[in-house]
Amino acid sequence: MxxxxxxxxxxxxxxxxxxxxxxxxxxxxxxxxxxxxxxxxxxxxxxxxxxxxxxxxxxxxxxxxxxxxxxxxxxxxxxxxxxxxxxxxxxxxxxxxxxxxxxxxxxxxxxxxxxxxxxxxxxxxxxxxxWPHAWARSTDMSDMTLRLTPDLARELKGRVHDLIDEYRDRAPGTDTPDSEQVRIHTHLFPIKTD
The missing domain is CATH 1.10.10.10 (Winged helix-like DNA-binding domain superfamily/Winged helix DNA-binding domain)
Incomplete structure (x- = not known):
């Protein structure tokens, strides 16, 4: 490689x-x-x-x-x-x-x-x-709650990963101005509502 x-x-x-x-x-x-x-x-x-x-x-x-x-x-x-x-x-x-x-x-x-x-x-x-303001407004700390079946949860997880892969393919080189490594955390898990 x-x-x-x-x-x-x-x-x-x-x-x-x-x-x-x-x-x-x-x-x-x-x-x-x-x-x-x-x-x-x-x-x-x-x-x-x-x-x-x-x-x-x-x-x-x-x-x-x-x-x-x-x-x-x-x-x-x-x-x-x-x-x-x-x-x-x-x-x-x-x-x-x-x-x-x-x-x-x-x-x-x-x-x-x-x-x-x-x-x-x-x-x-x-x-x-x-960090510069451009980075501050480009970050995210959201949380959302959905009601899904296991099949829908797997589908959502797969689509999120596919979307990330699209951006991996478009990633600029290290010599591109204003580009930085970014971390993406995804968490998808069921919760008890009782």
């Missing part, structure tokens, strides 16, 4: 979920996706971890295909890592009959995703006044 080819999201399976479901691994992967290639030492400094821990967990992520070497960056013995995909797709249908170990990994993964979303949203709220 060349540096200019767009990366695609990865659909998690039971094996990859077990390899990813660790808070530090998820942080490392997110740091590489957002900040680009880095060494274990750079990531350790950024995340407040030891380089031994980041190095170990990067190797585990590589063993499961989440990260790969970035040899174009390395000099000598310096090992650079980069994300192997753009994001993750969690399809709960794949885990309906999961064994207890996979269910435990799934719980860890989903709770870490929820925690990451909370941190990202809190960071945005704390720094929103530092």
């Amino acid at each position: 060349t540096e200019h080819e767009p990366l695609q999201p990865r659909v998690l399976d039971a094996r990859s979920l077990r390899g990813l479901a660790h808070p530090l691994r998820m942080e490392l992967l997110n740091a590489l996706r957002r900040g680009g290639p880095a060494t274990a030492s750079q990531l350790a400094a950024k995340l407040g971890e030891s380089s031994g821990a980041t190095s170990y967990h990067l190797r585990q992520l590589a063993a499961h295909g989440f990260v790969e070497d970035a040899p174009e960056r390395g000099k000598g013995r310096e090992r650079w890592w980069k994300a192997a995909d753009e994001g993750l797709v969690f399809d709960s249908d794949q885990f309906q009959d999961a064994d207890p170990e996979v269910r435990g990994a799934m719980d860890t993964f989903l709770h870490e995703v929820a925690n990451a979303h909370t941190r990202e949203l809190s960071t945005w709220l704390a720094t929103r006044n530092e």
Whole structure:
């Protein structure tokens, strides 16, 4: 893959979920996706971890295909890592009959995703006044409640993902003025109304 080819999201399976479901691994992967290639030492400094821990967990992520070497960056013995995909797709249908170990990994993964979303949203709220007005008026923190069947909910989820994919295909390059990485969080779940 060349540096200019767009990366695609990865659909998690039971094996990859077990390899990813660790808070530090998820942080490392997110740091590489957002900040680009880095060494274990750079990531350790950024995340407040030891380089031994980041190095170990990067190797585990590589063993499961989440990260790969970035040899174009390395000099000598310096090992650079980069994300192997753009994001993750969690399809709960794949885990309906999961064994207890996979269910435990799934719980860890989903709770870490929820925690990451909370941190990202809190960071945005704390720094929103530092952004240009054009960005402030282009953000969204909406919530809506609909009454849907499971089939309609799956259809809505699919249409939202298709729409996001359309924008992924139209994404400007990093050299485009005023372009920034944006985070899109979607949450769709039933609630009890009693």
